[in-house]
Every structure is written in structure tokens, then in C-alpha cells.
Amino acid sequence: MAGLHSIASEIPDSFRDEIDAFIAWMELERSAAKLSVEAYHQDLAQFAIYLKHSTSHADWQTVTKEDVSAYLQFMSNEMNYTRTTVCRKLAAIRMFSQRRFVESQQTDFAELVTGPSISWKNETIPKALSIAQVDALLKVPVVSTPAGLRDRATLEVLYSSGIRVSELCNLDLTSINLDEGCCMIHGKGNKERLALLGGPAIKSIRDYLAVGRPTFVKPKTQNALFISKFGTRITARYVQKFVKTAAIQAKVLTYNKEDGTLDTQVSPHTLRHSFATHMLQGGADMRAIQDLLGHESVETTEIYAKTNPEMILEAHALHHPRTFH
Template structure:
């Protein structure tokens, strides 16, 4: 049983690691935010245990951070970390009542994700030179990225044993080591077959493992290299838009939604634990619908432009 503030954090982080299977980067994020909260408590109310932490302590901390020009997104993330440990302590009966239940956080308006049009995606996927091993690799990588909506880490860490080309599917281990099965489109399957036959063998070295996408050194391609290549081919395709993380993943989800796919199916394909995360893509479709209305509906046109 945790008796001090630090012990409570250590127990919570152990729970997230061992029972929830969260990544080291995620754990470090929680540790940093909670450490900052404990530092604030040490400067002000100095409670000796989590039982003595109050909603006022949390609210005052968030307000103090807002005065330091933290963004609303950062404030929401930090408050989320404190809410998470609050929930854990309650569940373990280490505290008797919540110290975050009545805390009101900043309103966070999530921006619509950056996406490409279908025509831009087609140009991007056609950009690699498929007469070279690297070009075959890059074409297969981009096709799969867009076809299956993978995260960058899932793409770069993909192993041969996760792919079934005959079924047109792959097994993916996402956040928290959660497993999901993703379908592959026929063009992605064809591109991967071509790469595995005529590209990957030329990139294999003596110590190469079972990673699907290999660097010139024969090692698994890195996330940084994936984004360098996406940026390179975006430019080569004449797409004058900033390259953002998860660009093809966002385009995958948005194009499915535009085509009529159910939001729950998209949630499953993306590996989102919460449907609210997937709902951000509805704002993209809403913006597109609104633009069409403004352009074509006679009562949306400015005076003097009606036919």
C-alpha cells in the first residue's frame, strides 16, 4: 500500500507498465507530468499523502501553468495524467474520494487532421522508381501505409510473419501491445509481392532479421527514415502541402469515412481504444460538406452571384 506521494506514483507507473502494457515513452510522459504536479504540491500545500490532496491543489496547479503560457493541449494532457492516477488510487482504495472529480479543465478544440486528396495520394504512391530495390520498397511501404492505416511505428516495425498475402491481411501490435488484424488492398498486396521478390533480397545483409522494410544497411527501416521518404515523395509528386506525422493514416481514415464506412469500423481498423478519438475525422467530412454547400447551394452564395 502506497503511503507517500512518490510511492503512489511509482505504484501507478508499475501498474501502467505491467498491467496496461504502455510504452516506455508513454510512461515517461506520465512520470514527467506527475513529477511536475508533486513539485507544485511541495511548493504549496505540502500534503503528506494522496489522501490529503484536494481539488483546489489540482485547479491551482493548472491555473498556474496557464499563466506560464502552456497550450490548452499541454494543460489537458497534464490534467489527464492527474485524473488517471486519481482513478487508480480510488480503485486500489488508497484514497477515499476523488480529488479531480470537480476540477474543470481547459476546453480543447481538436484540430482536424491534415490529409491528402485521393488524387494527391495517387500521385504520391506513383512517385517511387520501381526499377530499383529501394523504389520497390518505398512503393510497397507507401501503398501499405495508405491501404491499412498503420501508425508509423507499426509500419517500420512490421515483421514478415505478421503478413499473410494470400489472405490480404496483416496482424498488427499497436499501442499497449494490443493486437488487431488489418486488411490490405489488392494494390498494396501486389506492391509488397513485387518488393519481397525483387527488392528485399538485394537489401538483405548477414545480420538481417525478419523486418519487412529494410534500410540499405539491411536493418529495419526507422520511423525517421519513413518520414524522410514521405516528405521526399510528396515533393516529387508536386504536392505543395506540409508533411505531417500520420498523413497517410489520416488520409486512409478520412477517405473511408467519405466513402461511407461506419465510424466504428474505422475505429477498429485504426486501433483506437476510444471512439471519441476516431470522431475527429468527422470534422474533416463536415468541413468538406460545408464547403460543397457554400459553393453550390443558391442560398449560400453572396448576393449577385446567383445564376
């Protein structure tokens, strides 16, 4: 089963139709973000391939909660997935199973299946960069080239606004207002929100628009803000790869892999975490940060407070009436 990391085209035919119907439901009825849909598709494909090769099930009809539990053990013990990854994949299976039950009264085979417990300390608290580390990362792009101007602007926008990488890639010229220092974001579920741009981000966008973007733009991308060397919108994969390369070059959160090569913990999402953490450290209201990040619940935003125990202690010292003896 070493080949479990599979593309969706390898889904066994007898399992495919229900997965396709579920994915269509996510796209059309739930308006789920593209990256979320792709992740769920991949997670369900992997589970279907596991069932095909490791059980006697010919389709979804006979799958049980014991199969789901066994698959969780397989991911943990054989695939060495982290507990966070296992729980995320279980969430996809649960939603799929619940949808089958609601739609056609099929058995909810994932009901009551529990995933591994997750330690806040070790796994789910987001990693944030220091301001010095952010500065080092932002200085990597060579702004004497069109590509460097574009890459600097993407980094500046990610950190200045806290938007998701998918939202960055979907920005249009009509989405941004540089005079007002803001941009309109179409987030998860097609919900709109306003994101803010600081001075350095505005300058980097103006520089890119003046010199960099005209090099890349094609008729089909006249309205796209960030354009690749091929004349298409930049992709999330490109941004992830570029951010990783820049972080390694800047020696930010780097480590040596088993083969001796250098890697980094930094991803585009790290800049989103850093945005939220630095806003919080600067005294911004939690609800305001929630709105800027596009979080449904403030509880999601409160995760960032867990990264700053010293900030919590300071808040207690400043505001609790019985702090001082």
C-alpha cells in the same frame, strides 16, 4: 523552466518510484501500446520536474488539485501548448492520480480538475489529405533504390490499411498474406484485428521483398517486414521523419515557419485519417471502418464524419424521406 521538456531520467528521485510503478502497471496489467507508455512517462516526468522547481513539494504526498490547475496554466501560458496537448497531459496526470488512490488510498489530487475546452472546429477534427495529395506523397520515394522501395511500401501500407505507425513497425513477414491481401495487426492492448491491403500496396511490398529487403536483413531481423539500413526494425521516429520529408518535397500541407524554413502538417497519422475519410466518402459503413481502425468505440470513428459536412448533406438528401419539396 525553459528546460521542462525533459527526458525521463531527469525525474526527481523523490517522485520517481511511484511513476515507475505506474508505468510498470500500464505495461504489464493494461498492456498499453509502447508509444502510449512513453508519452505517459514523459508527461509525468514533466509534471514532476515542474513540481520540484515551482513548488515546495518534496514528493507526491502533498500535491493538490491547485497544483495541477497551476500546471495547466503554466503549460498554456508559458509553454504555449495547444489545448489538445494540455488535455492529453492532464489525462496522464489524472490516470496516475486515480491509480494512486485505488492502489493505496492516497489523495486523488487530480480529481475534479478540468482541462481547457477544445473546439472541434479548430483542434480535434483530423486533417485528411485529398486523393491527389496522397498520390503526390506516394510518388516521392525513388523506387530504383532499396531504401526507396521500402519507403514506398511503408507509405502504401499506411494509406491502404489505415494502421498506426507503431503497428506498421511491428509487422512481421508472418503477419502478412499478400495472396489474400491482408495482414494481422496486434493493436492497442494486444488486441488482434485484420487489416486489408489494396493492389498498389501489395505490389509495393512484393517489389520491396524481392529487391529492397534482402539488402537490409540481418539474422536478428529475419522475421521483421520493414528493416532499416542498420539491419534493425524501422522505428516510429524514422517513419515520422521520412513522411515529413516526403510531404515537404511533394509540397503537401506545407507552411513557412518563423525562421523561414518549410514545414508540413503531414504525419504518418495523417495517412490513417485520410484512409478513414476516403473510405467514408466512398460509402463504407462506419462500423466496418471502426473495425479496420481498431477503435474501441464507434464514437471515435465518427470524428471522421465531422470532416465531411458535404457528405452529411448528401446522405440527408439521399436518404431522408422529406428532403424534397
